[in-house]
Amino acid sequence: MAHDPAHDSAFNLNPNTLVRLLGKPASRFTRADIVRAVEELGIRMLNLRYVAGDGRLKKLNFVINSRAHLETVLTLGERVDGSSLFPFIDAQSSDLYVVPRYRTAFINPFAEEPTIDLLCSFYTREGKPLESAPENVLAKAQRSLQERTGYTMEALGELEYYIFDRAEEIYPITEQRGYHESHPFSKWGVVRREAMMHLARMGAQIKYGHAEVGNIVREGRQMVQGEIEFLPVPVEEAADQVVLAKWVLREVAYAHGLEVSFAPKIIVGQAGSGFHVHTRLMKDGVNAFVEDDDLSAAARKVIAGYLMCARSLTAFGNTVPTSYLRLVPKQEAPTSICWGRSNRSVLVRVPLGWTGDAMSMVGSANPCEPQVEPLSGPNPQTVEIRSGDGSASVHFYMAALTVAARYGLEHPESLDVAQRLLVDTDAATVQGLDQLPASCTESGRALRADRHIYAEDGVFPTGLLDSVAEQLEDLGDEGLSERLFGDDAALGELVQRHLHCG
Known part of the structure; x- marks a missing residue:
């Protein structure tokens, strides 16, 4: 040959x-x-x-x-x-x-x-x-979606984390001003870069990494936030690469004598760490979320599915009491169940896409290249669900999202739900919207209420669903935020207990 x-x-x-x-x-x-x-x-x-x-x-x-x-x-x-x-x-x-x-x-x-x-x-x-293994539950969710709708799910995760270190006096960090900052004003970017290169060599499809908003200084210690975002791949692979990324980040930080945490909340009142997930439906190599340079009906139905299942999705995406110290108003984390375009206060966000006139931008920025050929590959448009955090059971959470997408595609009222819950302003100011659970206990109850949705087609075994709900309810954290308000020692102990979740 x-x-x-x-x-x-x-x-x-x-x-x-x-x-x-x-x-x-x-x-x-x-x-x-x-x-x-x-x-x-x-x-x-x-x-x-x-x-x-x-x-x-x-x-x-x-x-x-x-x-x-x-x-x-x-x-x-x-x-x-x-x-x-x-x-x-x-x-x-x-x-x-x-x-x-x-x-x-x-x-x-x-x-x-x-x-x-x-x-x-x-x-x-x-x-x-x-039947109850995480990777198999996710495979069953993908199979159910494809057999019933003809679509497959692709996903990507945005993995946020904090690194803990002694505070530096040279180019000190500015609290809550870390977004896309670069060295020397941003610290420990080397951990992010090393982790990204390891992951790429291991086969993970990485989009980019950057410093995140969260900069915290307390008692001579600094906590700096970073993020690694991946490219869309079949949902089974997307879950694998997030789990690998957590392991790699911990190993790299450990080699530098540092501690890294994916916990949803480190300090009350400071930016928490989320685990945002972008999804899109694929069929015959085409992104089904885009039609005539706009969001398709299929995309709106999937968004509706996420919104209708939003409360029970927290059972897989927000699994520790500190999750609900992050899901509070005015903290760039969602609380109201709604969606919007380029709106970071909503639960499901439709980020900017590259359609229509946006494809001409490169010609404007580069006069020597006025003719831009269409890019190969599917349209990059996704929708992003913003409630999850670093405590998420990654494979179960992505399986639950896949189930919710299928539920939205098949529900007869999905388009009406999507139309009714579209918000183009600060979601916290909109009256009458349903709210996400405020505790693990409430999340467990929500899962019991939606148990039939996840159990359909045998995707989630009923015994597994009952076990997850029971574990959440047993945490007994209902009203915890109010009970611990002002008790810094108790809050600190709670954070420390769940510092290395996920």
Whole structure:
């Protein structure tokens, strides 16, 4: 077979080490490809990773003893104790298999020995996907959406976080003025840049990173906020890359002697950390959210689905009591259930898109390039739901969003709901809008009320939904904000307890 230079050039800008080596997209990786990479790169260890009930990545280490041993692990996976990994699991499923997904393979950037890691899926003793496993719930949500509507969901996350350090006297930070600031007025951008490069080499599709609004100085310590935003990919991949990003940011910060937190609230009255999620529907490579340079009917129906399910979505996107110290008025976090265009006070925002005359801007900025050819690929328009935070159970939350999108597409009143809840002013000033829950307890009740929506098509097992609702209700945080008002010590203890959620 003749060598095709064009085939090489298709991957020479790809930062993923394995994609460049193997000359194919990660979605086409096979067991033989992983074996080849291990042999050619001198890999000595292999890690199997999987997301447990607490949303964090777990790990099994293997020393590669031989090619036969490697092929066995890649084929069979390994056995784990499911009862130690999940708060809810059927008694007959306490022993589980974890089986690697080859497309997720990456070179571990932190291992002392050359190591390759793979994300895994959970299977029961019968060899069937575990119904309540986070990655399987999300896969079922995507499958239900596609089978019933013909669309698939793509998503991207905006991951905000704080880094803790000693306050600097040289070019000191300005409180609540960190947005897109650059060094030396912004601190620890090196953590963000290192994390972004690691993630890109691991296969994550990154859009950009930047300093965020939150700058806090307290008692000789500074807390600086950053954000990494991803590109839209199939929703299953979007969840994987956010979980990986949390792990990578923690590892990079740790290497610098720093602490990083994705907690929704660090200091009451200061900017919290959100986990905004952008979504779009795809069909035959076309973004179904745009029609005639405007928002399509499908997009409005999906927005309506998010709004109708908004209260119960918090059960997956806002899972600790400090979540509801962030969801308060006048803090650039939503409280009213409504949507709008380029309006950051609403729950669902339609960001600026590049349609119509906007495509001529580059010609204005660059007189030597007056003729701009249309870009290849789908229209970049998305809709953004702004309620989630760093405590989110990422796979469950994105599965719930996918269910809500399908619910909106099929609900007969969706377009009317979207029309009625469109807001073009500060949402806090609009009377009569329904409000998001004010506590985990209230969120759990909302999930029970909407339980039938998430259980449809068997996407979320009913036992899992009941377990999530019960955990939220057991936190007993109803009225917590009012009870702790003015009690700085109690608030500080609450924040510290949930500092490393997610």
